[in-house]
Amino acid sequence: IKKKIANEAKVISELSRQYTNDNPVVVGLIEVENRKVVQDLIAHPLLAKSNCGIVHYNSYDARGIDVGIIYQKKRFTVTDSYKKELPIFNDDGKRAYTRDILVVKGLLDGEKIAVFMNHWPSRSGGEAASQPRRNFAANALREEMDKIRAEEPDRLLISMGDYNDDPV
Numbered sequence: 001i002k003k004k005i006a007n008e009a010k011v012i013s014e015l016s017r018q019y020t021n022d023n024p025v026v027v028g029l030i031e032v033e034n035r036k037v038v039q040d041l042i043a044h045p046l047l048a049k050s051n052c053g054i055v056h057y058n059s060y061d062a063r064g065i066d067v068g069i070i071y072q073k074k075r076f077t078v079t080d081s082y083k084k085e086l087p088i089f090n091d092d093g094k095r096a097y098t099r100d101i102l103v104v105k106g107l108l109d110g111e112k113i114a115v116f117m118n119h120w121p122s123r124s125g126g127e128a129a130s131q132p133r134r135n136f137a138a139n140a141l142r143e144e145m146d147k148i149r150a151e152e153p154d155r156l157l158i159s160m161g162d163y164n165d166d167p168v
Helices: 002-014 035-043 127-151
Strands: 026-032 052-056 066-072 076-084 101-108 111-119 156-162
Touching: 002 035, 026 035, 026 111, 026 156, 035 052, 035 066, 052 076, 052 101, 066 076, 066 101, 066 111, 076 127, 101 127, 111 127, 127 156
Parallel strands: 111 156
Antiparallel strands: 026 066, 052 066, 076 101, 101 111
């Protein structure tokens, strides 16, 4: 585990380094096992100097895998965060538990932003059969973005993550 943390810290610390000579301000994480792993990651010497905060909630994902973000506290101030559950059901009416959409509102260098961290349902069972689950996630994301945009038209919205689909 220490080697994996070290590898991840190295990659994160090198993101945008050539442009900013600093660690990234906000990093989205997928496949988060638990909060402790993220705490170990931001404590690594390559990231510790950035004084990172964490936003993470446990989801009902069947595998126990969540999403989260880490952020530099000196540049990004979290003002609100919550998870948007995705109540998805299989053809037989049984709940298919998946990762929630993480919504984090804050101030990035004084500018109001909202980050939407996604890890949508996979293509397991075939692309066509699984497409309705990703469509549901897309609609839930759009609804949440529209809601925030209606409440705060000047807030910048950033969606990121693994959409388990092609860009089109």
